Amino acid sequence: MNKVLYVDLSERKSWVKDRRDLFEKMLGGAGVASQLLLEECKPKIDPFSPEAPIIFAIGPLTGIYPCMAKAVCFFKSPLTGNLGETHAGGHFAIALATAGYGALVIKGGSMQPVVLKIRDDKVEVKTASSLWGLGTRAVDEALAEPIKSGLQSIAAIGPAGEHMVLYANVIVDVHRHFGRLGLGAVWGAKKLKAVSIVGTKGIPLTNPQAVKAFYEKIEHEVVATDKMVKYHNLGTPVNVLELNALGALPTRNFRERRFEGAEEMSGERFAETVFRRKVSCANCPVACIHLGSLTKTFAPEHERGRTEIVKEERLVAYNYEPMFALGSNLGISSPSRILELIDLCEDLGLDALMTGSVLAWVTEAFENGVLDEKTLGLRPKWGDPDNVYPQIIKNIAEAKTPFYTRLAQGVARAAEKYGGRDFATSLGGNSPAGYATGYGHIVGTLVGARHSHLSNSGYSIDQQIIAGKAKVEDIAEFLVKQENWLYVLYSLVACYFARGIYTPDVVVEALATVGVKVSREDLERIGREIFHNLYRFKIQEGFDLEKEYIPKRLRELDTPIGKLDPQTLKKIITQYIELREKEGLRIRKKEEGLAELLLPQSDSEERR
Amino acid sequence: MSLRYRVEIRNPARCIGCYSCVFACSRHLFNAVDPKRTAVFVEVDRSGSRAPKVSMCRFCKEPECAYACPHGALQPLPEGGITLTPSKCAVCKTYDCVEACQYKVLVLDEEKKVPILCDRCGECAKYCPHNVFWYTEAPAI
Numbered sequence: 001m002n003k004v005l006y007v008d009l010s011e012r013k014s015w016v017k018d019r020r021d022l023f024e025k026m027l028g029g030a031g032v033a034s035q036l037l038l039e040e041c042k043p044k045i046d047p048f049s050p051e052a053p054i055i056f057a058i059g060p061l062t063g064i065y066p067c068m069a070k071a072v073c074f075f076k077s078p079l080t081g082n083l084g085e086t087h088a089g090g091h092f093a094i095a096l097a098t099a100g101y102g103a104l105v106i107k108g109g110s111m112q113p114v115v116l117k118i119r120d121d122k123v124e125v126k127t128a129s130s131l132w133g134l135g136t137r138a139v140d141e142a143l144a145e146p147i148k149s150g151l152q153s154i155a156a157i158g159p160a161g162e163h164m165v166l167y168a169n170v171i172v173d174v175h176r177h178f179g180r181l182g183l184g185a186v187w188g189a190k191k192l193k194a195v196s197i198v199g200t201k202g203i204p205l206t207n208p209q210a211v212k213a214f215y216e217k218i219e220h221e222v223v224a225t226d227k228m229v230k231y232h233n234l235g236t237p238v239n240v241l242e243l244n245a246l247g248a249l250p251t252r253n254f255r256e257r258r259f260e261g262a263e264e265m266s267g268e269r270f271a272e273t274v275f276r277r278k279v280s281c282a283n284c285p286v287a288c289i290h291l292g293s294l295t296k297t298f299a300p301e302h303e304r305g306r307t308e309i310v311k312e313e314r315l316v317a318y319n320y321e322p323m324f325a326l327g328s329n330l331g332i333s334s335p336s337r338i339l340e341l342i343d344l345c346e347d348l349g350l351d352a353l354m355t356g357s358v359l360a361w362v363t364e365a366f367e368n369g370v371l372d373e374k375t376l377g378l379r380p381k382w383g384d385p386d387n388v389y390p391q392i393i394k395n396i397a398e399a400k401t402p403f404y405t406r407l408a409q410g411v412a413r414a415a416e417k418y419g420g421r422d423f424a425t426s427l428g429g430n431s432p433a434g435y436a437t438g439y440g441h442i443v444g445t446l447v448g449a450r451h452s453h454l455s456n457s458g459y460s461i462d463q464q465i466i467a468g469k470a471k472v473e474d475i476a477e478f479l480v481k482q483e484n485w486l487y488v489l490y491s492l493v494a495c496y497f498a499r500g501i502y503t504p505d506v507v508v509e510a511l512a513t514v515g516v517k518v519s520r521e522d523l524e525r526i527g528r529e530i531f532h533n534l535y536r537f538k539i540q541e542g543f544d545l546e547k548e549y550i551p552k553r554l555r556e557l558d559t560p561i562g563k564l565d566p567q568t569l570k571k572i573i574t575q576y577i578e579l580r581e582k583e584g585l586r587i588r589k590k591e592e593g594l595a596e597l598l599l600p601q602s603d604s605e606e607r608r
Numbered sequence: 609m610s611l612r613y614r615v616e617i618r619n620p621a622r623c624i625g626c627y628s629c630v631f632a633c634s635r636h637l638f639n640a641v642d643p644k645r646t647a648v649f650v651e652v653d654r655s656g657s658r659a660p661k662v663s664m665c666r667f668c669k670e671p672e673c674a675y676a677c678p679h680g681a682l683q684p685l686p687e688g689g690i691t692l693t694p695s696k697c698a699v700c701k702t703y704d705c706v707e708a709c710q711y712k713v714l715v716l717d718e719e720k721k722v723p724i725l726c727d728r729c730g731e732c733a734k735y736c737p738h739n740v741f742w743y744t745e746a747p748a749i
Binding site for chain 2 (some may be wrong): 063064066094098140141144146147149150154173174175200201202203211212215219223276278279280282283284285286287291313314315317
């Protein structure tokens with residue numbers, strides 16, 4: 001657990017260091033990885049340079065308690081230019097744990113495509129030119145080994161990562177991802193096509209009796225109470241109808257908040273029509289991964305002149321966020337169309353949320369005349385009646401023309417060049433998740449260290465405000481507390497979905513059973529310290545909250561509590577900064593209040 | 609170990625591949641979280657097209673593993689399945705029992721160099737969230 005595996009891709013070397021110092025001080029996961037990031041990542045480094053490190057970590061509860069099934073990864077994001085943070089499930093965390101490591105640091109870069117193969121103590125960097133160009137599924141099939149006793153995890157990039165699309169994902173075990181902030185592009189720059197980890201060792205328990213007893217208690221909470229049942233039953237797609245009823249389902253590039261196709265793209269309808277099977281991350285009894293059936297028909301030329309049609313079925317994981325991004329936000333409601341677009345993003349290794357934001361911006365820009373057919377080569381329309389989105393997605397992944405290369409840099413940079421910044425939905429450089437719920441989601445995504453709805457659950461306080469259980473004035477404090485606490489959970493490493501199970505008292509008790517003695521106060525301090533370290537890294541790399549731009553579409557977003565008011569947004573952000581500065585984290589560069597740049601009164605639509 | 613108990617895989621198609629059974633078995637038999645030291649096995653289909661393959665001892669009435677043992681370390685039980693006498697097993701270098709199992713569910717504990725036997729504790733069934741296993745306390749005969 002205290003062992004850190006270092007791999008240098010340039011020299012094809014690896015070595016192991018005992019980093020008990022870090023694990024004792026910062027638990028594991030996000031705590032340890034943030035320290036390793038500060039150690040390994042030189043200031044202002046080019047994220048695509050060989051020196052840029054990639055850091056994975058797991059925690060003291062990985063593999064031991066239910067839902068402790070995630071790995072965190074820190075790197076320098078080529079998308080935002082500052083902190084890259086992403087979490088994935090699948091078998092990655094347990095494979096790393098059973099291979100005997102608590103963290104993995106990848107440095108250097110290769111001239112030829114390579115695969116990093118880890119099998120317990122055996123670590124190899126192998127040439128893999130033959131895998132270059134393959135989709136993520138084909139890579140997985142090529143690297144899969146038959147394993148009876150042990151676990152294998154395969155993380156791979158697709159063509160999008162190879163072409164360094166700034167929002168390329170790393171696909172983990174076919175259906176999971178290290179997503180969002182461009183880890184796939186960093187792998188592409190290093191010519192790292194895939195990492196395969198096989199773990200067959202045990203995770204030793206210092207007090208097995210205590211672990212057994214506590215496991216029973218937690219497992220009961222997870223499977224026999226309603227705390228996580230939502231994720232198992234319909235899964236997050238249950239959100240579609242709930243948000244639509246609330247009037248908070250972003251539709252057609254966040255222009256509307258109710259979708260006439262909500263019924264058709266609902267989790268309920270997916271369950272009735274395309275759903276096939278639920279699967280789980282290793283060591284999680286929840287099974288939130290819902291797989292839907294996508295049937296493809298072979299073209300007649302594959303049939304050697306025979307007339308029967310051969311169909312191929314593949315299972316595609318669906319959940320709320322990609323369904324929103326490639327569904328309602330594009331005006332698409334058909335489950336099979338949505339699955340087709342998700343599958344394409346997965347196989348090419350693209351982030352579905354940012355891809356959705358880019359497609360939505362392209363469609364609206366084309367509608368407004370900001371973009372023309374000459375630039376695009378295609379005519380996109382809401383609902384994609386002409387089926388042009390798959391072609392746009394492929395063009396992005398392969399960086400086809402200068403225009404598509406620009407789209408491959410994310411929606412904000414595309415709009416900076418071509419215009420339409422007003423409706424380029426980007427916050428802190430990342431595209432927001434599917435909640436038109438209120439101030440919490442917008443501010444939370446903007447101020448969060450990784451600009452994700454999972455940074456600080458802003459959308460959840462919005463829902464409390466809509467229900468009359470909280471006030472707008474509570475948002476800033478909620479975001480601070482929530483993000484600090486989530487970094488504790490991400491140090492264990494828990495899944496975000498299990499945050500209702502692992503309350504501070506439960507975490508203290510769980511850690512005690514594995515010999516980690518900490519108090520609630522210690523945990524609070526560690527969470528705060530992780531956040532501060534990460535934010536200092538962001539600021540060092542050029543992030544300036546005062547200069548962050550909120551596009552008009554989002555700062556005047558129509559929500560269930562009315563149209564957002566830019567002045568209120570500004571007030572919440574100021575409150576947030578003050579709370580953070582009271583903790584001792586310096587965010588403002590000048591002593592005066594927020595720069596006017598944060599929320600410009602009018603957007604100039606200059607084409608640069 | 610109580611031989612009154614029976615555990616069987618009844619609904620393999622329901623498996624979600626969470627490994628809860630594997631780790632429960634390993635906790636029970638070896639006080640560890642160890643995917644190699646277990647008497648129940650999960651092999652996932654990575655594409656998700658098929659349910660994972662779950663396997664464990666079938667408690668054969670005619671246990672080939674026991675018949676294959678040249679040292680008499682494995683003995684058939686009247687209600688099906690086997691028992692192990694570790695002292696007799698310790699002299700073995702060939703592990704014919706592991707080879708003999710048609711279901712490939714008898715594996716060697718590489719640490720103790722003896723086969724890992726299911727002791728019918730039912731922890732796999734208890735911690736399976738999807739009722740893949742069937743467990744009963746009724747007499748087995």
